[in-house]
Structure formats: structure tokens, C-alpha cells
Amino acid sequence: MDNAMKRTKIHVLRQLENSPGQVLVKGWVRTRRDSKEFSFMEINDGSCLKNIQVIAGQDLENYVQIQAVSTGSAVSVEGLLVASPGKGQKWEIQAQRVEIINLAPDSYPLQKKRHSDEFLRTIAHLRPRTNKYGAIFRIRSEMAFAIHQFYNKKGFRYLTTPVITGSDCEGAGEMFRVTSLSPEAVKKSGIMDFKADFFGQESNLTVSGQLSAEMFAMALGDVYTFGPTFRAENSNTSRHAAEFWMLEPEMAFCDLQQNMDQAEELVKALSVHALENCEEDMDLFLQFVDKSLPDRLNTIIHQPFARLSYTDAIEILQTSKKEFEFKVGFGIDLQSEHERFLAEDYFKKPVFLTDYPKTIKPFYMRVNEDDKTVAAMDLLVPGIGELIGGSQREERLDVLEKRMDEMNLPKESYWWYLDSRRFGSVPHSGFGMGFERFLMLISGIKNIRDVIPFPRTVGSIDF
RNA sequence: UCCCCAGUAGCUCAGUUGGCAGAGCAAUUGGCUGUUAACCAAUGGGUCCGCGGUUCAAGUCCGUGCUGGGGAGCCA
Numbered sequence: 001m002d003n004a005m006k007r008t009k010i011h012v013l014r015q016l017e018n019s020p021g022q023v024l025v026k027g028w029v030r031t032r033r034d035s036k037e038f039s040f041m042e043i044n045d046g047s048c049l050k051n052i053q054v055i056a057g058q059d060l061e062n063y064v065q066i067q068a069v070s071t072g073s074a075v076s077v078e079g080l081l082v083a084s085p086g087k088g089q090k091w092e093i094q095a096q097r098v099e100i101i102n103l104a105p106d107s108y109p110l111q112k113k114r115h116s117d118e119f120l121r122t123i124a125h126l127r128p129r130t131n132k133y134g135a136i137f138r139i140r141s142e143m144a145f146a147i148h149q150f151y152n153k154k155g156f157r158y159l160t161t162p163v164i165t166g167s168d169c170e171g172a173g174e175m176f177r178v179t180s181l182s183p184e185a186v187k188k189s190g191i192m193d194f195k196a197d198f199f200g201q202e203s204n205l206t207v208s209g210q211l212s213a214e215m216f217a218m219a220l221g222d223v224y225t226f227g228p229t230f231r232a233e234n235s236n237t238s239r240h241a242a243e244f245w246m247l248e249p250e251m252a253f254c255d256l257q258q259n260m261d262q263a264e265e266l267v268k269a270l271s272v273h274a275l276e277n278c279e280e281d282m283d284l285f286l287q288f289v290d291k292s293l294p295d296r297l298n299t300i301i302h303q304p305f306a307r308l309s310y311t312d313a314i315e316i317l318q319t320s321k322k323e324f325e326f327k328v329g330f331g332i333d334l335q336s337e338h339e340r341f342l343a344e345d346y347f348k349k350p351v352f353l354t355d356y357p358k359t360i361k362p363f364y365m366r367v368n369e370d371d372k373t374v375a376a377m378d379l380l381v382p383g384i385g386e387l388i389g390g391s392q393r394e395e396r397l398d399v400l401e402k403r404m405d406e407m408n409l410p411k412e413s414y415w416w417y418l419d420s421r422r423f424g425s426v427p428h429s430g431f432g433m434g435f436e437r438f439l440m441l442i443s444g445i446k447n448i449r450d451v452i453p454f455p456r457t458v459g460s461i462d463f
Numbered sequence: 464u465c466c467c468c469a470g471u472a473g474c475u476c477a478g479u480u481g482g483c484a485g486a487g488c489a490a491u492u493g494g495c496u497g498u499u500a501a502c503c504a505a506u507g508g509g510u511c512c513g514c515g516g517u518u519c520a521a522g523u524c525c526g527u528g529c530u531g532g533g534g535a536g537c538c539a
Binding site: 208235241 | 464473474475488489490491495496497498499500501530531532533534535536537538539
């Protein structure tokens with residue numbers, strides 16, 4: 001290859017106002033059509049949704065081989081960038097040299113037509129080469145960056161909390177056990193001897209970085225964690241995965257209202273960021289994936305989210321004419337149908353529900369003056385359900401210890417957590433947002449498996 | 464884990480009261496052509512998800528298992 005020539009990515013080429021003349025592109029052939037004296041090749045290099053059209057003429061020395069280039073093949077093309085006389089594209093490349101880097105056999109599974117999401121899940125290693133999956137994974141990348149940018153601008157510090165944890169009762173669901181004990185040794189002795197295990201005690205994959213984040217909020221002020229989270233729940237739905245990414249901001253000197261303000265600002269800012277920075281990829285979803293998406297995003301960005309207490313929500317559900325499968329009443333956790341009714345039918349926009357009964361919420365949430373409810377907040381969004389769960393944390397040592405006693409939690413193993421309430425305890429709040437659920441919200445993709453590069457779910461860990 | 468639905472060519476699907484296994488797209492070959500998921504023609508392509516049963520005969524009916532999808536629970 002000509003080392004003097006530098007490769008230009010297709011997203012750069014497509015934005016050019018004037019032709020630089022000679023260009024070099026490398027990518028994969030999406031489709032090829034023959035004409036009388038030349039071949040049309042559409043090349044995609046993953047830098048953007050769109051392809052660049054290459055005109056490979058019969059005067060090329062390897063024209064016979066070029067005519068055999070199949071969908072999925074990798075090529076390197078050097079030629080002149082010229083205005084395209086055809087419709088549908090501004091530029092095209094008049095090839096002077098086409099190097100076939102790799103010829104894909106006709107068994108290449110991706111065809112020049114629409115494939116079902118279910119089929120593409122069975123070839124998760126190849127699906128990012130399609131328009132839709134290429135688009136969502138570019139958006140996923142951009143959104144991860146946007147999260148860091150959002151909090152960096154606000155003066156938050158990024159905190160990486162442990163993936164392996166020693167606490168076995170964080171109460172957020174079933175946990176994956178981490179061990180270095182060999183199955184043979186365990187079978188032989190008949191017991192899991194945790195004292196002989198790597199950490200000398202039971203250890204698990206994290207279900208939340210919140211407790212760690214609270215410690216750092218008491219030191220650095222405003223922090224956030226953003227990383228992988230693991231749940232060993234046997235849940236088989238389109239909204240759950242065993243491994244997912246969660247964003248968890250934690251803020252000192254912050255009450256429940258300010259917590260909701262933060263969450264609402266975040267969701268709005270990220271949505272705007274997606275539309276402004278992933279315009280071409282977002283258009284694919286706005287136009288073809290979910291017809292209701294433009295309205296939904298417009299509502300999210302421009303309308304204030306609804307805010308009401310759990311008690312008021314129960315009132316609305318009880319007085320609504322809608323027939324529910326499950327009865328509602330104070331003290332009962334809301335069912336999916338209730339949450340959907342509130343977000344999709346009643347308010348038709350994201351809804352914060354606050355002040356849930358303390359009996360259905362974790363120990364760390366701040367007990368309200370009524371001693372019946374806690375300063376919790378869940379953000380319910382149309383189409384997804386719960387996107388965010390958060391609370392003002394219980395900063396009063398005596399109240400917190402009483403709650404832990406009520407819930408039979410071993411205070412001694414939370415000694416360090418309780419220390420934060422002993423030494424300079426202040427009101428503070430935080431929340432967790434499922435990153436994949438947010439991606440589903442802004443893309444209209446209906447299954448969480450389709451916004452994760454290689455999803456891990458019950459009974460499925462291929463790739 | 465529970466409820467419902469599905470599994471037929473590489474992909475998407477049709478297949479009637481049980482009676483010879485089908486279509487479109489893809490692939491291959493040829494034709495045509497500054498084409499846009501190009502077009503036209505021909506050809507090849509099957510463990511009808513697995514196992515067991517009913518029947519003269521099962522893609523079709525029954526049982527069971529597996530896989531996938533939708534919903535519920537749990538949650539982010």
C-alpha cells in the first residue's frame with residue numbers, strides 16, 4: 001500500500017464542502033451493483049451511518065476480481081472524490097485502485113435486506129455491521145461520553161466503586177458469588193469454606209455503588225459512579241439484564257427536591273445531547289424504529305416532569321375509571337400496569353413518584369415526619385417504566401440504626417457506613433439510572449438485549 | 464419462576480377437514496443497465512426444533528423436552 005496516503009474516514013468525507021482530490025478509504029462492502037463498464041460499491045467503515053459510493057471501472061487491473069466482491073468483504077479504495085452525478089449522494093469515489101483486503105464468502109449471514117432483531121441477536125458478533133445496530137452503538141458511546149461531560153461541567157467527581165464487594169445484603173436483588181475456591185475442593189470437603197476463600201469471607205459482584213458513593217459524597221461533595229452492575233435475578237423480560245451499566249450520582253447537602261431537579265436536568269440534557277450530536281443515527285430511530293419517538297423526546301425535553309407523592313398516585317389510581325388487574329391501596333407496591341397508566345395514560349410524560357411507604361423501601365432512605373413514608377423518588381417514563389430510583393438518605397444515626405434493627409440488618413458489617421453518620425453527617429441524596437433503559441428511551445428500541453453489545457441474561461452468555 | 468404465542472430453505476413466512484414440501488428475498492449462472500434493498504431469466508437449496516405416541520398415512524393431532532418472543536413478578 002501507498003504509505004504516503006492517509007486514510008480518510010467516511011464521516012469526514014461526507015461532510016466535505018470541496019473535494020480534496022485524491023482520497024483513500026478503507027471499509028466493508030455493504031452492497032455492490034454492476035453496470036456496463038463499471039461496478040458500484042457501497043463502502044461503510046463504521047464511522048457513520050451512511051456509505052460512500054465507489055465507482056470501480058473496467059480499466060482497473062483487478063476488475064474481474066472486483067466484480068466478484070461480495071457483501072461483507074473488506075476493501076481499500078484509492079481514488080478521486082468527485083461530485084456524484086447520481087441521486088442520493090453528494091460525493092462518490094472514482095477508484096484508481098481497489099485492494100480486496102478480504103473476500104467474504106457467500107455464507108456471510110447479513111444480507112442486503114432487513115433482518116429481525118431476534119435473528120440478529122443470534123449473530124451478536126456481526127450485528128454492529130448493520131445500520132440499526134451500528135447506529136445504537138455509536139449513540140451508546142456518545143451517551144457515555146455525555147454523562148461524563150454533564151457531571152464534569154457541574155463539578156462532580158467521577159468515582160469508580162468496587163465491582164467485587166464484601167457486603168452480602170445490599171438488598172437490591174440476588175447477587176453473583178465471587179470465589180476462587182475450586183469446585184472440586186468444595187465437593188470434596190462438602191462446604192464452602194469462605195475463610196479459605198480469596199478474600200477470607202463471602203464476596204459478590206456489586207449490585208450498586210451507592211453505599212461507597214455516599215462515603216465519597218461526604219468527602220468530595222458531589223460524586224457519581226458509572227459502571228457495570230450485576231443482578232443474578234431470574235428475570236426474563238425485555239427490560240432486565242444480568243449485567244448492565246448504572247449511573248449513580250450522590251450529592252452532599254442535597255434534599256429530595258434538589259435530587260429530582262438533578263435527575264430531570266440530566267435526562268433532559270442527555271436527550272438534547274443525543275439529538276444534537278447523533279443527528280444522523282437518531283434520525284434512523286426517529287423515522288423508522290418508533291413513530292412515537294419524536295413526540296416522546298419532545299415532551300421529555302420541553303415539558304416539566306410530573307411530580308406527585310405515592311399517596312396521591314394511589315388516589316389517582318383508585319378514582320380512575322381504568323380497570324386494573326391488581327387492586328391498589330396504601331402500603332402496596334405499584335404494579336407495572338399502575339406505573340404505565342400514570343406515565344402513559346394519565347400524565348403522558350415522565351413522572352416522579354415520591355414518599356413511598358417505608359415498608360416497601362430499603363433501610364437507607366430518609367424517614368419522613370409522618371414516620372410512615374420515606375423520602376424516595378422513582379422516575380417512571382412512558383414505554384420503559386422505572387428509569388431512575390433514588391432517595392434522600394437517612395443522615396440521622398439513631399433513626400438509621402432503628403431502621404436497620406427493624407429490618408434485621410447486621411449493623412456491625414455496616415460499621416463504616418454508620419461512621420459517616422457519626423462524623424459530620426449531613427443531608428444528602430442520590431439516585432441510580434439504568435444506562436440501557438435510558439438508551440431504550442431515546443432510541444425506541446424495545447428490548448434491552450439490543451442496546452448492549454453482548455448481552456448477558458438468564459441462561460444466555462454466548463459471545 | 465408463572466401465563467400466553469411461536470419454531471418449515473441462508474433470511475422472512477405460507478402450508479386448508481391429516482394425503483407428493485411452497486413463495487418472496489438471498490445464493491449460483493446468464494442477460495441488461497449511472498445504479499440506489501437495481502432490474503429480467505434460469506438453476507441449486509429441506510433432520511418441517513429434538514424425543515416419544517396416535518394413524519394405512521403426521522409439517523399438520525397428542526405428550527414431553529429444548530430454543531426464541533410477548534406479558535407478569537423482581538428491579539435500574
